[in-house]
Amino acid sequence: MKFAIVSKGDNKSNILTEKIRAYLEEFELVYEENEPEIVITVGGDGTLLHAFHHYVHRIDKTAFVGVHTGHLGFFADWLPEEVEKLVIHIAKTPFQIVEYPLLEVTVRYIDGLDEKRYLAVNECTVKSVEGSLVMDVEIKGEKFETFRGDGLCISTPSGSTAYNKALGGAIIHPSLASIQLSEMASINNRVFRTIGSPLVLPQHHTCILKPVNDVDFHITIDHRFLVQKKVKSIQYxxxxxxIRFARFRPFPFWKRVKESFVGE
Incomplete structure (x- = not known):
């Protein structure tokens, strides 16, 4: 089996990375950065997001597993002291593949430039570079509302526990193929009106944002920060x-939610 390891880059993660690589090579697995069958991330959920975008061109062939060296993550769920057990699993055990939904983002432009397509594990956010964000929101090809406020966040079920949760969005189990639209400080008064609640859209529904004004936008795709000009529409x-995860043991999502946000 071919494997690669992506480290957060701090001393603790780098030491653990070298340890994992040495162990796996003792089992005669091949270190291959370009075409790995499995990618081990060492750090946290952010490290796994970086690894995903690095290998996004081969996500149908590469599975991910995460070791966390900081706070417990939703993706990076193996402890540093469990590394030897994980290595034996990778080397000796046929692993289960668990697939989670991704968000497709398509940006189209006024001046006829080629559209750009992105994939997000967690979310895409949209904000105006200056002033309030003003966007017509279309769902299934029909105008739903004109949003005015700080911005909008469109998340996957995996990302529902991230920025979406901070915005008051619902936590959605990652087995449900859906996307969620959440508002950032919407303006609601006698003149302007939005739904004011997060919207959860099923797999067969499309959401399109259309700028009301010709302004520049800040768009994030997970950790990536982009400035977009002459935007005609953004489709979600x-x-x-x-995304494919290598699963070697049960992954109790609701237990992880409880541990992360409620505690014992």
Whole structure:
């Protein structure tokens, strides 16, 4: 089996990375950065997001597993002291593949430039570079509302526990193929009106944002920060592709939610 390791880059993660690589090579697994079958991330959920975007061109062939060296993550769920057990699993055990939905983001432009397509594991956010964000929101090809406020966040079920949760969005189990639209400080008065609640859209529904004014936008795709000009529309839907995780033991999602946000 071919494997690669992506480290957060701090001393603790780098030491653990070298340890994992040495162990796996003792089992005669091949270290291959370009075409790995499995990618081990060492750090946290952010490290796994970086690894995903690095290998996004081969997500149908590469599975991910995360070791966390800081706070417990939703993706990076193996402890540093469990590394030897994980290595034996990778080397000796046929692993289960678990697939989670991704968000497809398609940006189209006024001046006829080629559209750009992105995939997000967690979310995409949109904000105006200056002033309030003003966007017509279309769902299934029909105008739903004109949003005015700080911005909008469109998240996957995996990302529902991230920025979406901070905005008051619902936590959605990652087995549900859906996307969620959440508002950032919407303006609601006698003149302007938005739904004011997060919207959860199923797999066969598409959401399109259309700028009311010709302004520049700040768009994030997970950790990536982009400035977009001359935007005609931004389209969101559940992607046909999925992120693949190598699962060696049960992954109790609701237990993880409890541990992260409620405690014992």
């Amino acid at each position: 839907r559940v992607a046909e592709e999925k």
